[in-house]
Amino acid sequence: MVDFDVVQLPETDHVDVGDTAPDFTRPLVNDEYWQDASLSDLAEDDPVLLVFHPMDGDFPATYIWNEIRDRGWTDSLTVVGVSISTPYEHKAFVNERGIDARLFSDPANGVAREYGVAHALDGMAGVEEPRPAVFLLDADRTVEYAWVASEWPDFPDYDAVEAEIDALV
Known part of the structure; x- marks a missing residue:
């Protein structure tokens, strides 16, 4: 039995397949x-899987990164995350979960807003975080695959993401 409510998230106008992913520079942990690193520098030579996730330690973030780690996606392309967590929280999360990826720290959630995946937290005036989302980018930052959560909690179809990764790399 689920001990939490599943919540439908409002529609969002997010970055989608065929779009050029917005560039940004944030601390990469x-x-x-x-x-400080920019997305364009990471994508310059190789595809990038850009993963938006809730704050570190939240169970969706843990599940998402456990799955990515267990599937070994970092062996075939650059995988980076984005959340509102601070660099200190990211460093602890990466160590604790054994994540072989780097995480962008975006405490003001500006990157999520630019990508159309910001989510205002219920009952917390002025507090938001990214909704879970996955964007597979080619070396030109063109979005080849996009998935954005439509409910909370929600998780990507990992097999579909893996098929897209295999087709691109």
């Missing part, structure tokens, strides 16, 4: 340190 691994298990040891962080530094």
Whole structure:
């Protein structure tokens, strides 16, 4: 039995297949340190899987990153996350979950807004985070695959994402 309510999220005008993914620069965190990095630099030579997720430690973020880790997607392309969590929280989350990917820190949620995946949290005036979303980008930052949550909680069809990754790399 589910012990939480499934909530329908409002429609959103998000970045979609064929669009050029907006570029941004934010702190990019691994298990040891962080530094400012841009999406365009990461995508310059290889495809990128851009994964928006709720704050670190939230169960959807944990499930999403466990699945990505277990499927070994970081072995075939650059996988990066984006959430409102701070670099300190990201560093702990990466270490705790054994994530072999880097995470962009976007505490003001501006990147999620630019991508059309910002979600205002119920009962928390002025607080928002990204809804779960996955964008597969080619080296020109063209969106080859897009999935955005339509309810909370919601998770991507990991087999469909993997098929798109295999077709691109």
